[in-house]
């Protein structure tokens with residue numbers, strides 16, 4: 001689904017991401033691990049162009065993402081952040097529905113425009129125009145969908161609360177559901193549990209695990225090595241801006257090749 | 273005449289006083305709203321410029337800088353005179369009240385721009401990133417997420433702007449608007465003493481500012497109680 005070719009990103013002299021190539025296929029769950037500062041965040045943020053990379057290419061379903069409408073591309077590539085980034089001024093329900101409502105309203109606008117162009121050519125479009133959902137219908141449907149998602153994570157009673165009234169674990173689960181409401185093709189996670197108190201890490205990991213069972217394509221930057229080992233279909237180990245090792249979890253954890261990976265695993269063995 | 277007789281003599285002009293009060297409030301409110309819009313748009317251009325090298329934005333940003341520099345670098349009276357007598361040529365079709373609203377609005381916008389720029393920068397960068405990562409456009413994320421939070425952060429400064437604006441409108445008479453100040457100027461010209469009318473004028477401004485301050489305190493309190 002996504003092909004990354006020789007991706008490079010500099011900060012001045014520093015190669016934060018240095019000539020990284022990787023493919024992300026449908027249904028894959030890729031864990032990205034590595035020491036702090038190795039370029040994991042920069043790498044994953046380049047994938048949805050939150051960072052503008054300066055070398056290489058990223059193809060989405062065969063097209064260079066720089067040729068795509070960036071907003072439409074991002075509608076299909078969800079992102080979950082370390083610090084949740086829920087919209088502080090909106091209720092939980094509005095956090096979830098804001099983007100999908102906007103997406104669908106825009107789609108209706110485009111369709112209407114297309115239909116009107118047909119009308120100019122004398123084609124009768126009244127029937128099709130009638131079948132387009134109204135703004136009210138869109139809002140209602142998205143709210144229902146959001147409530148269903150909230151019910152699924154046991155937070156339906158928080159629909160009208162504000163982010164500041166939720167615990168860290170609850171916020172992150174809402175952030176995941178907010179990304180899901182867009183019905184994305186792929187989800188990117190940048191250390192989704194690193195900002196959480198230990199007792200809340202599990203609730204977030206188990207939600208990601210549930211998504212994994214639905215064959216959601218995901219790229220997860222994480223320090224939870226045990227989780228990576230159990231859930232990922234593939235693991236990338238990054239060091240100094242490069243992907244040093246790219247293998248199945250079994251091979252990567254039990255039979256590490258690169259000395260830097262061996263060192264990293266030895267240092268973090270208490271997390272396994 | 274004793275003091276009380278003078279006061280009741282001034283109050284004989286109540287029609288003129290209410291007309292002036294109306295003009296002052298209309299200019300203040302109208303200019304405040306125009307200033308908010310101009311300020312937010314200008315601040316957004318300045319902030320957007322920081323992480324984008326688009327040529328169009330560069331031009332807009334240059335315009336925004338000229339706007340803020342010129343407005344903040346010249347007295348509002350001079351701006352009024354320039355707009356009314358030079359740019360618009362004091363045409364007899366002009367409604368000076370509308371010109372005053374426009375000039376004070378444009379003036380206020382330059383100050384609000386600086387305040388809002390600070391307010392926008394005080395909003396966590398993650399808010400914009402989250403919006404963009406969901407496929408929302410930059411303007412949409414600004415309007416729905418960033419500006420509301422920035423406004424809330426800048427509320428005390430924006431309220432100060434409203435009060436400053438109210439007092440500044442007292443120079444609207446320079447372009448023949450009969451505002452509160454000009455109304456009392458006329459009254460004092462007709463009466464023997466200027467002391468009583470001008471003291472009353474000062475008291476009226478003081479009362480309006482007092483009422484505004486009370487309202488603002490209530491709003492601030494309510495916003496603080498909101499948990500968002």
Ligand SMILES: Nc1ncnc2c1ncn2[C@@H]1O[C@H](COP(=O)(O)OP(=O)(O)O)[C@@H](O)[C@H]1O
Pocket residue numbers: 011014016034035036037038039040041042043
């Ligand atoms: N905005 C930035 N400006 C300058 N250097 C940066 C910036 N963001 C990241 N870096 C540097 O790039 C390198 C990779 O960072 P990052 O991708 O955040 O690593 P990781 O997520 O693996 O901890 C680090 O050395 C970091 O200091």
Ligand SMILES: [Mg+2]
Pocket residue numbers: 040041042191
């Ligand atoms: Mg990181």
